[in-house]
Amino acid sequence: MMFRATLPRLARQIARTVPRYQAPIARPLTRSSLLQSRRITPAFQAARCYSAHSGLSHEEVQGRIMDLLKNFDKIQDTSKLNGESHFHNDLGLDSLDTVEVVMAIEEEFSIEIPDKEADAIHSVKQAVDYILAQPDAH
Amino acid sequence: MPRLSGLQKDVLSFYRECLRAVRQKQSDTRENFRAFARSEFRKNIGINKKDFGTIEYLLRNGRRKLETYQDPGIRNISR
Numbered sequence: 001m002m003f004r005a006t007l008p009r010l011a012r013q014i015a016r017t018v019p020r021y022q023a024p025i026a027r028p029l030t031r032s033s034l035l036q037s038r039r040i041t042p043a044f045q046a047a048r049c050y051s052a053h054s055g056l057s058h059e060e061v062q063g064r065i066m067d068l069l070k071n072f073d074k075i076q077d078t079s080k081l082n083g084e085s086h087f088h089n090d091l092g093l094d095s096l097d098t099v100e101v102v103m104a105i106e107e108e109f110s111i112e113i114p115d116k117e118a119d120a121i122h123s124v125k126q127a128v129d130y131i132l133a134q135p136d137a138h
Numbered sequence: 139m140p141r142l143s144g145l146q147k148d149v150l151s152f153y154r155e156c157l158r159a160v161r162q163k164q165s166d167t168r169e170n171f172r173a174f175a176r177s178e179f180r181k182n183i184g185i186n187k188k189d190f191g192t193i194e195y196l197l198r199n200g201r202r203k204l205e206t207y208q209d210p211g212i213r214n215i216s217r
Contacts, residue, residue, distance in 0.1 A: 094183075095142070095146070095150055096150070096153060096176075096179055096180070096183070099150050099153050099154055099157070100157065100176075103154065103157050103158075107161075115147075115150075115151050115154065118154065119142070119147065119150070
């Protein structure tokens, strides 16, 4: 029967191809892999390369900040939320809310933003630019 | 947003300090502390920004409260 003949061949083929496949978790995060899938934030990363630059892309940072703002209870009207939104003029946040947003961004990217710099962040764009300039944000 | 005065910046900086202190609390009650800090600041949102005496008094008062609630012995708070 033809089927019997193909089966071992198929098994050999699989055995040859499988070990070549590398689990994405063991592979260090490179820029190219980030570009392929925008939201590559693994919930669990077995080995983290502390020396390597985290290589956050502009889209990823912006996406994470927008998600955070979408979940912020003070923003009722999310239709004005985009990459250029101003916290006060577009989203209607006051200075206390802005402090909360900046603190939430701190937590999201595990960094600490000094008062002086935090006071200067008033829009999504400014926040994205700030995070991209931080080498230890991830 | 209009430029902020030094005192306004102090208030925002103190708000930040409070929110940082909230992070030190245990995760199950953290939201209660956050809600408390939020409501304490919101209570006085209507104060005229030129009313320096009142704002300074509230800041002093707030700092004392922060010191009290920062104690790890205080595990939960209710509004």
